[in-house]
Amino acid sequence: MAKTPPSPSEDVHRRAEELDALDAILPFDRRDQLAALLTDDDVETLKHLASEGMGENTLRALASDLGYLEAWCRLATGAPLPWPAPEALLLKFVAHHLWDPVKRAEDPAHGMPADVEAGLRAERLLRSPGPHAPGTVQRRLTSWSILTRWRGLTGAFAAPSLKSTLRLAVRASARPRQRKSKKAVTVDILAKLLQACAGDRLVDLRDHALLLTAFASGGRRRSEVAALRVEDLTDEEPVRADPSDKNSPPLPCLSIRLGRTKTTTADENEHVLLIGRPVAALKTWLAEAQIKDGPVFRRIDQWGNIDRRALTPQSVNLILKARCEQAGLDPALFSAHGLRSGYLTEAANRGIPLPEAMQQSLHKSVTQAASYYNNAERKNGRAARLIV
Numbered sequence: 001m002a003k004t005p006p007s008p009s010e011d012v013h014r015r016a017e018e019l020d021a022l023d024a025i026l027p028f029d030r031r032d033q034l035a036a037l038l039t040d041d042d043v044e045t046l047k048h049l050a051s052e053g054m055g056e057n058t059l060r061a062l063a064s065d066l067g068y069l070e071a072w073c074r075l076a077t078g079a080p081l082p083w084p085a086p087e088a089l090l091l092k093f094v095a096h097h098l099w100d101p102v103k104r105a106e107d108p109a110h111g112m113p114a115d116v117e118a119g120l121r122a123e124r125l126l127r128s129p130g131p132h133a134p135g136t137v138q139r140r141l142t143s144w145s146i147l148t149r150w151r152g153l154t155g156a157f158a159a160p161s162l163k164s165t166l167r168l169a170v171r172a173s174a175r176p177r178q179r180k181s182k183k184a185v186t187v188d189i190l191a192k193l194l195q196a197c198a199g200d201r202l203v204d205l206r207d208h209a210l211l212l213t214a215f216a217s218g219g220r221r222r223s224e225v226a227a228l229r230v231e232d233l234t235d236e237e238p239v240r241a242d243p244s245d246k247n248s249p250p251l252p253c254l255s256i257r258l259g260r261t262k263t264t265t266a267d268e269n270e271h272v273l274l275i276g277r278p279v280a281a282l283k284t285w286l287a288e289a290q291i292k293d294g295p296v297f298r299r300i301d302q303w304g305n306i307d308r309r310a311l312t313p314q315s316v317n318l319i320l321k322a323r324c325e326q327a328g329l330d331p332a333l334f335s336a337h338g339l340r341s342g343y344l345t346e347a348a349n350r351g352i353p354l355p356e357a358m359q360q361s362l363h364k365s366v367t368q369a370a371s372y373y374n375n376a377e378r379k380n381g382r383a384a385r386l387i388v
Helices: 008-022 028-037 040-051 056-077 087-097 101-106 114-122 134-150 160-173 187-196 202-216 222-227 277-289 313-326 337-349 354-361 366-380
Strands: 233-240 250-257 271-275 298-300 306-310
Touching (some): 028 056, 056 087, 056 114, 056 222, 087 134, 187 313, 202 271, 202 277, 222 313, 271 277, 354 366
Antiparallel strands (some): 233 250, 298 306
């Protein structure tokens, strides 16, 4: 007697259970959504990448992009994502996501079809109006290419027609690049956020230590802050407040091992230093929370109970925004990345040489780091003060 094939709902439930193996990487609130979007082969690919030691942030981005691509392809073509994707499908993806707003106003059929857009919005996969940011499209194409190679296949991602179409579409979309944080969290802003954490509750001690540590250690990324563990902290010999004055007061010093980051690998063993007040704040939090090992920054429930689990990168972002609101600042203008841009902006304002600041921030791109310095030099220079 032939077996009854599993129903679609049973398939989704089974894939959701398989994604539990990636729970530490994939956001739990999106697990069920991804299970509905991904195929069995997609889930197996992600599990394989996880077993091969793919970085958590990279794998999280790949899973998110893969879920979006599967949803878009089904809506745009009525079929699952093919492997490898034909060149025509790649060109269709670009045409649907990078389009000219002026042309769209004249011709509603230009760009993404209305039914495809409505379907993506219904699944909460598309939120912003207008064409996609060029960087988002290029990232998703890169994810698509990576997943194709990991399946042992060769795609058309290097095709001259795709490169040419991308170049022209980026120019036509005319969408300005959006900063990750509209405003930088410089020292004056940080002082207001710390004042909002002035209480003696555990959540206040945690947020106070988190903000000081993230800023003073070079403007750490939110993923690095969330991943910080007690085992990564090493006490160093105290240092002088003024290195040139042997009579200046000693300050506590802590070394933070970062391991694998967005721009490094685990075997590079990168580390940064924490000196002075941030060290005291961090140690106060660990002592009061009785944390001796494991994640440094953890979830705290509404009754003040500390979880064993670490904060998520998104939680770090939400903490900063919540403290902005308490400090009377507009949360929409700030994100966790503002701590990173704010660190370099503050270093530039204080005349710290760029290479010295990059040793602490661990920026790999001189061009990107220098952009913060260029802005500071323009504001502090004479060229814009010819008529004042």
